[in-house]
Amino acid sequence: MTPATFAFDAANQERVKIWIAKFPTGRQQSAVLALLDLAQRQSGGWLPQAAMDHVAELLGMARIRVYEVATFYTMFNLKPVGRHLVQVCTTTPCWLQGSDAVLGACRAKLGIDVGETTVDGQFTLVEVECLGACVNAPVILVNDDYFEDLDADSTERLLDALGRGEGVKPGPQVARQTSAPITGANTLKGGADA
Amino acid sequence: MVNLTIDGQEIEVPSGITLLQACELAGKEIPRFCYHERLAVAGNCRMCLVEVEKSPKPVASCAWPIAEGMVVKTDSPMVKGARHGVMEFLLINHPLDCPICDQGGECDLQDQAMAYGKGMSRFEEYKRAVMEKDFGPLVKTYMTRCIHCTRCIRFLDDVAGVEELGATGRGEAMEIGTYVQRGLSSELSGNIIDLCPVGALTSKPYAFTSRPWELNRTESIDVLDAVGSSIRIDSRGAEVMRVLPRLNDDVNEEWLGDKSRFAVDGLKRQRLDVPMVRSDGRLQPCDWDVAFRAIADRVGGEQGAKIAGIAGDLADAESIHALRELLDALGSPHRDGRQDGAKLDPACRAGYLFNTGIAGIDRADACLLIGTNPRVEAPIINARLRGRWLAGGFKVGVVGAMPSPTFRVESLGAGPRTLTEIAEGRHPFAAALRDAKAPMLILGQGALVRSDGAAVLATARAIAEANGLVKEGWNGFNVLHTAAGRVGALDVGFVPGPGGRDTAGIIAGAERGEIKVLFLLGADEIDTSRLGACFVIYIGHHGDRGAHRADVILPAAAYTEKSATWVNTEGRVQRTVRAVFPPGQAREDWAILRALSAALGRALPFDSITALRSRMERVAPALARTGEIAPAPWGAFGTTGPMEDRPFASAVANYYMTDPVSRASATMARCTAELLPRPEATGIHG
Numbered sequence: 001m002t003p004a005t006f007a008f009d010a011a012n013q014e015r016v017k018i019w020i021a022k023f024p025t026g027r028q029q030s031a032v033l034a035l036l037d038l039a040q041r042q043s044g045g046w047l048p049q050a051a052m053d054h055v056a057e058l059l060g061m062a063r064i065r066v067y068e069v070a071t072f073y074t075m076f077n078l079k080p081v082g083r084h085l086v087q088v089c090t091t092t093p094c095w096l097q098g099s100d101a102v103l104g105a106c107r108a109k110l111g112i113d114v115g116e117t118t119v120d121g122q123f124t125l126v127e128v129e130c131l132g133a134c135v136n137a138p139v140i141l142v143n144d145d146y147f148e149d150l151d152a153d154s155t156e157r158l159l160d161a162l163g164r165g166e167g168v169k170p171g172p173q174v175a176r177q178t179s180a181p182i183t184g185a186n187t188l189k190g191g192a193d194a
Numbered sequence: 195m196v197n198l199t200i201d202g203q204e205i206e207v208p209s210g211i212t213l214l215q216a217c218e219l220a221g222k223e224i225p226r227f228c229y230h231e232r233l234a235v236a237g238n239c240r241m242c243l244v245e246v247e248k249s250p251k252p253v254a255s256c257a258w259p260i261a262e263g264m265v266v267k268t269d270s271p272m273v274k275g276a277r278h279g280v281m282e283f284l285l286i287n288h289p290l291d292c293p294i295c296d297q298g299g300e301c302d303l304q305d306q307a308m309a310y311g312k313g314m315s316r317f318e319e320y321k322r323a324v325m326e327k328d329f330g331p332l333v334k335t336y337m338t339r340c341i342h343c344t345r346c347i348r349f350l351d352d353v354a355g356v357e358e359l360g361a362t363g364r365g366e367a368m369e370i371g372t373y374v375q376r377g378l379s380s381e382l383s384g385n386i387i388d389l390c391p392v393g394a395l396t397s398k399p400y401a402f403t404s405r406p407w408e409l410n411r412t413e414s415i416d417v418l419d420a421v422g423s424s425i426r427i428d429s430r431g432a433e434v435m436r437v438l439p440r441l442n443d444d445v446n447e448e449w450l451g452d453k454s455r456f457a458v459d460g461l462k463r464q465r466l467d468v469p470m471v472r473s474d475g476r477l478q479p480c481d482w483d484v485a486f487r488a489i490a491d492r493v494g495g496e497q498g499a500k501i502a503g504i505a506g507d508l509a510d511a512e513s514i515h516a517l518r519e520l521l522d523a524l525g526s527p528h529r530d531g532r533q534d535g536a537k538l539d540p541a542c543r544a545g546y547l548f549n550t551g552i553a554g555i556d557r558a559d560a561c562l563l564i565g566t567n568p569r570v571e572a573p574i575i576n577a578r579l580r581g582r583w584l585a586g587g588f589k590v591g592v593v594g595a596m597p598s599p600t601f602r603v604e605s606l607g608a609g610p611r612t613l614t615e616i617a618e619g620r621h622p623f624a625a626a627l628r629d630a631k632a633p634m635l636i637l638g639q640g641a642l643v644r645s646d647g648a649a650v651l652a653t654a655r656a657i658a659e660a661n662g663l664v665k666e667g668w669n670g671f672n673v674l675h676t677a678a679g680r681v682g683a684l685d686v687g688f689v690p691g692p693g694g695r696d697t698a699g700i701i702a703g704a705e706r707g708e709i710k711v712l713f714l715l716g717a718d719e720i721d722t723s724r725l726g727a728c729f730v731i732y733i734g735h736h737g738d739r740g741a742h743r744a745d746v747i748l749p750a751a752a753y754t755e756k757s758a759t760w761v762n763t764e765g766r767v768q769r770t771v772r773a774v775f776p777p778g779q780a781r782e783d784w785a786i787l788r789a790l791s792a793a794l795g796r797a798l799p800f801d802s803i804t805a806l807r808s809r810m811e812r813v814a815p816a817l818a819r820t821g822e823i824a825p826a827p828w829g830a831f832g833t834t835g836p837m838e839d840r841p842f843a844s845a846v847a848n849y850y851m852t853d854p855v856s857r858a859s860a861t862m863a864r865c866t867a868e869l870l871p872r873p874e875a876t877g878i879h880g
Contacts, residue, residue, distance in 0.1 A: 049374065062357030067373040071362035 003043075006050040012038050016058065029061050032069050036076060045085055045143070046077040074128070082117045082124040084162050086110075087141040090127050093134035098151060102138045103127065105152040109159045122163055135179045136172055145170035149182070199265045213255035213266065214242050222268045225277065225306045227284070227391045228343035229256035232447060234352055239284070239343050241306065243276040244268045252276040281311040284341050287322050287366075288392070295339065297393030299406040303341065324369055330377020331864040332384055332456055334401050340370055340394035346386035353449065354380040355580045355600025370394075377869055379598075381573040381849055384455040388438065388448075399456055399861045400436045404428075412773035413440055415760060416454040417508055417753045418853060420675035421552070421574045422762030423450050427458075427754050427773035434458045434754050434774055444553045445766070451573040452865070453849060453856055458754070460859030464737045466749035467778025477747065482779065485746050486793035492729045492745075493711050493794055498525025502700040502709045505531040505688050506716035506734065507677030507853055510758030510770075511817060512803060513733075513750075513783035514679065515686040515810040517715050520787055523796040527694030528709065531683020533717045534845065535697050536639050537647030537832075538673070538680075540689045543816065543824075545651070545831030546681065547765040548575075549669035550634050551823065555582050558670065560630035562623065563603070564613065564654060565594040565842030566638020570849040571676050572763070576600060589630070591623045594640065594842030610650060610837035617656045627661035634670035635663060639845035642673075644838070652832030664828050671828075674763055676845050676852065679716075681761040685814040704728035714740045715783065716750070718854050733786055735776070736854035748790070749780035752855065756782045757803070765816065765823045 008016055015038055016031075023030040032055060039051040047070055056066040070076045077085070086106060090099045107113060110123050117124040133139045136148030140155070147158055147170060154173040161168045176182055196209045200220040207216045212235070217224050228239035237257035244255045247265035252272055267273060285307065292298045324337040347359045347370065358380070362373050372378070378386075387395050409428040416423040416437070423446035426438045437458050439450035469485035470477040480488075493501065503521050505514045514531060521529050532538060538546045550558065555578045568576040582588050583601035590603045593612050606612050606623050615621035627633040635658060641650045655671070657663070663670035675681060683689075690696050695703055697720065703709035704725040712725065716734035722743035732744035735752040753760075755776040759769050776782070781789075784806055791798040800806040811817050816824035850865040851857045 064357055064360035064373060067362055068360040071373070072364045 003048050003050050006039065006043070006048060006054045008038065008054075009042060012042055020059075028059050029065075032059055032061070032066060033073075035059065036066070036070055040076060045081045045083075046079060080117075082122050084123050084142050086123055086125050086159075087128045087131070088125070089129070089131045089133075089137070089139050089141070091130040093130075094138040097137035099138040101152040102140060102150050102155050105155040106140075106159065109156050123159070136176075148172045149174040149176060196260050196262050196264075198260060198263075201266070201268055207260065209260070211260060213244065213246070213253070213258040213260050213264075216260050217244065217255060217266065217268055224255055224268065225310050226256060227302060227306075227341060228345060230345055230348075230389065232353070233345060233348040233389075236344050236348065239341065240280045241277065241284070241310075243273060243280065245270045245272045277310040278312040281307055282315055282317075285311070285315060286317045287338075288341060289321065289338055291339075295336070295393035296334075296396040296401055297339075297390075301393060302391035322366055327369075327371045328375050328377065329372070329395070330383070331861065331868050332398055332452055333378065333387060334396045334398040335394060336396070337369060337371070337394055339392045341392055342368060342370065343391055344370070345389040345391070346370065346395060349386055349389055350378070350380060350383075352584065353385075353577050353581065354382040355577075356380045359386075379869060381452050381569060382449055382577060384452045385439070385449050397436065397456075399459060404430050404435050409435060410773070412754075412771050414754065414770045414773060415768045416450070417510075417678035417760050417770070418454045418457055418856060419451060419572050419574075420678050420680065420763040421445060421451075421572050422678065422760060422766060422768050423454055423574055425450065425454065429754075429773045432774050432777070434461050444551070445762070445764075446574045447577075449574060449577060453852070453862065456861045456865075457850075457856040457859040459861050460736075460855040460857070461752055461754060463860070464854075464858040465777050465780070466735055466737055466741060466747055467776075467780050468749060469779065470744075470747040472745045477744070482748075482789070483793075485748060486790055488746050489731055489790065490793050490795075493524065496524075496711055498527075500708065500710040501526040501713075502528035502695065502703065502711070503713035503715065504529070504533050504697055504700060504717040504720060505679060505683050506533055506714065506718055506740070507679050508753065508855070509679040509683065509715045509717075510753075510756070510760055510783065511679075511682035511686055511814075512758050512806050512810060513715060513787060514683050514688045515813065516784045516787040516798065516800075516806060517713060517733075518686060518688050519798050519809070520791050520794075520796070521713070522691075523791065523798065524794070527691030528700055528703070529688055529694060530690060530697040530700065531680065531688035533697050533720050534639065534643045534677075535647075536642040536680075537644075537651055538642060538684060539648070539651060539831035539833075540684045540687065542826075542829035542831040543685070543765065544669065544671065544826040544828050545655070546673050546675075546684055547826050548636075548672040548674060548763040549765075549826060550672050551764050552578055555579060555634070556585075557668075558582060558630075558632045558634040559587055560589045560626055560633040561591070562606075562616070562627060562633075562635040562657070563590065563592045563594070563596065564635060564637045565641025565650070565844070566636055566674050567594075567596050567640075567844035567846070568636065568638075568674060569596075569598070569600060570846045571638060571674055571844060573849075575674065589626050591626070594638070595844065608841035609839055610646070610653070610842075611839055613650065613653050613657070614837070617653050617660065619660065624657070624661055627657070627663065630662075632668055632670065633661060633663050634672060636672045636674050638674050638842070639676050641842045643845060644840070646835065646837045648833040649835040649837045650832075652834040653837065655830075655832050656834075669826075669828065678760050678762070681763060681765060682759065682817070685761055685765075685816055686810055687813060701725065714744070716740070716854070733783055734854065735780065736858055738854040738857060748786050749776070749778065750783040750786055751776040751780055755780075758782075758784075759807070759810075759817060759820070761817065765826060767817050767820050767822060767824075769820050 019031040019034040035055045052066045056063045139148045149172040226242045228236045242255045243252035245267040327335045412427040416425045424440035424442035468479045471488045580601045591606045592603045658671040714732045718738040718740040732740045733748045850862040856862045
């Protein structure tokens with residue numbers, strides 16, 4: 001399962017060049033986060049050791065220095081994850097707004113507990129700290145997309161759609177424009193969009 | 195200079211130091227875990243908090259710059275409370291397992307918890323536990339005890355130059371480790387045991403063998419490489435339990451190579467502890483008189499020209515000199531202290547010394563390495579070179595192979611051809627040496643043991659003279675030895691006398707039957723299969739190659755068992771101190787030679803080590819002042835001639851096994867098996 005070697009594909013090699021060029025000569029190590037992110041995306045959402053070693057070699061740094069960075073940030077996954085990495089926020093504002101129900105719906109729907117991956121490799125469920133979208137609490141982050149203003153039903157519908165491979169609309173899952181007041185607009189009411 | 199007030203005491207300190215250093219100058223004790231004089235400042239343990247007037251919070255003095263007029267308190271209620279708090283935090287996750295911890299009795303955390311702690315904890319939750327790590331055969335880990343001071347990481351990064359340790363994870367999940375499971379590859383890895391302020395990193399070979407208060411401490415000198423590091427021998431009864439480094443800024447600072455630290459278990463194995471005489475093809479134990487009589491029977495009627503002596507790598511200067519006097523008395527000019535055949539020229543002392551001095555490396559700004567790999571030949575010197583390189587403005591060129599260097603080197607070429615180009619000024623690196631203010635070169639034994647070694651030596655001298663390596667107040671010509679006994683042997687003139695044979699000549703003579711009697715003073719690295727029918731007398735402490743070939747074995751004392759003189763590669767005269775007695779019937783080498791001379795009817799004119807030393811110092815005045823380096827004036831040495839176009843190789847193939855002591859050590863055998871790159875396995879490797 002763990003690949004023995006890693007190399008950036010052609011498109012990523014171009015991105016690597018751009019990232020490295022952003023930093024002054026002798027300071028290429030500053031590109032480590034960006035390169036690890038590219039490597040993680042290319043490897044299917046996680047970082048095999050071979051990928052970290054490759055980044056270390058590209059940037060001329062000791063391997064352990066890359067491992068330190070990769071283990072420090074929780075956004076880097078050091079074990080394989082499912083196609084959809086479901087990250088449920090359970091920090092206070094989301095919790096007050098019903099994140100327990102959201103997390104419970106995920107558990108029930110996917111049949112797995114926090115930190116586990118479904119047998120078909122579609123979903124990995126994790127619990128995370130504040131995602132910084134408290135105004136739309138409760139929220140979950142699936143790969144790069146935020147799904148907001150959830151409850152148990154909308155969470156189940158979302159997971160079903162993801163499981164079927166259908167397109168889903170990120171953002172609020174209720175009738176609400178981004179982070180506008182949930183009770184409807186109370187300013188700029190005469191605008192073109194109103 | 196900056197004026198400070200520390201605890202009401204006004205003091206003037208040099209500018210640029212930290213507040214912690216200033217407090218120490220004022221005689222105040224500041225507790226600390228992460229701060230270490232020889233490592234980069236980290237500032238993460240917070241134990242060194244002090245109160246600075248006008249600062250609302252206590253400050254970490256180890257990372258705090260001083261300023262004029264600063265008023266500091268190190269004993270105020272705020273400081274006391276801060277220390278209580280920090281100590282309580284440090285102990286939150288530290289197990290209360292001192293009774294089963296090897297650090298117990300010499301633990302910074304234990305001591306400072308007693309002195310600065312509160313004596314109780316309010317922590318009621320579960321303590322964390324951390325998985326053990328595999329750091330190889332030398333360093334034992336118990337990472338639950340780790341307080342994350344990061345000294346081990348900083349040491350390996352900065353001093354040892356192998357970035358293998360790091361802090362992975364964060365917060366409560368932070369761990370010190372290699373992330374991937376494997377041993378540390380550094381030859382200096384044992385020093386992280388000393389640096390660790392708690393029991394997280396302890397010595398694996400020494401684990402659970404003794405407590406510090408049971409040990410006798412003897413301050414001595416290491417002889418397992420030619421650096422002559424200052425060591426402390428900890429012994430219990432007749433047993434050397436461990437060896438630790440001792441502070442010596444001129445030589446080893448406070449570090450010690452792994453071989454010097456961990457090979458001491460070899461002192462308990464393969465020892466020669468009773469005289470032996472070969473009869474019917476087998477070595478039989480006997481008493482001293484029988485052994486001496488067997489020698490007298492063979493040597494008595496022999497002409498001096500058919501007798502020879504070779505001194506080995508661990509031989510001390512006194513016994514080499516005693517053997518020389520014995521050979522002189524027997525009328526033999528055949529003697530050599532260069533068993534590896536190095537073409538070192540005894541004519542000029544500056545021609546075989548590390549003239550710059552180990553501390554002198556700090557002043558150099560360019561360096562040419564010839565046929566040497568200091569990382570395995572002298573890890574302490576390698577650490578100095580790395581330290582100098584880290585400081586910047588240090589250009590290093592290498593002629594020969596230097597695998598996995600710990601500092602940036604420019605590979606100039608493989609062999610003598612490049613050397614000639616530099617000597618003739620045709621190579622760009624010659625200009626780099628000429629332009630440097632304090633250029634140096636280091637010539638390894640690998641370049642000198644070749645048949646063209648004398649020409650290599652002459653070429654190195656030419657490079658030194660042509661490029662300003664030798665000038666008023668600076669001598670940048672350095673020979674890096676690998677054997678502790680070599681410089682001493684050259685100093686007492688243990689080289690062929692008029693008409694005498696060198697090592698190669700002696701062995702060839704023995705093979706052809708021209709040499710009938712051969713004295714081996716701990717000489718094990720010669721080809722003993724080529725000694726023909728020669729009568730071999732082995733004086734030494736280990737049953738190594740020399741003893742296997744011997745006809746008579748006279749058991750002698752190892753370096754921990756005698757007070758003797760060794761001269762390190764710089765020419766520094768140092769004396770060991772006896773920590774334990776030699777095993778069984780073994781005796782000190784000089785006393786054996788003195789007794790043997792009487793049995794041969796040619797009693798040597800000394801009856802004590804003091805009398806022997808004064809006779810030795812008459813031959814070699816440089817050996818008269820212990821701890822010092824006698825000035826060595828520049829002169830002519832080496833013999834110009836053609837050089838073969840063969841690449842230089844280091845004289846040390848396996849750092850962990852270079853001498854009879856380390857070859858007998860089980861710990862060094864484990865290091866060899868686990869840490870060295872393995873040769874390609876073939877079908878016959880099982």
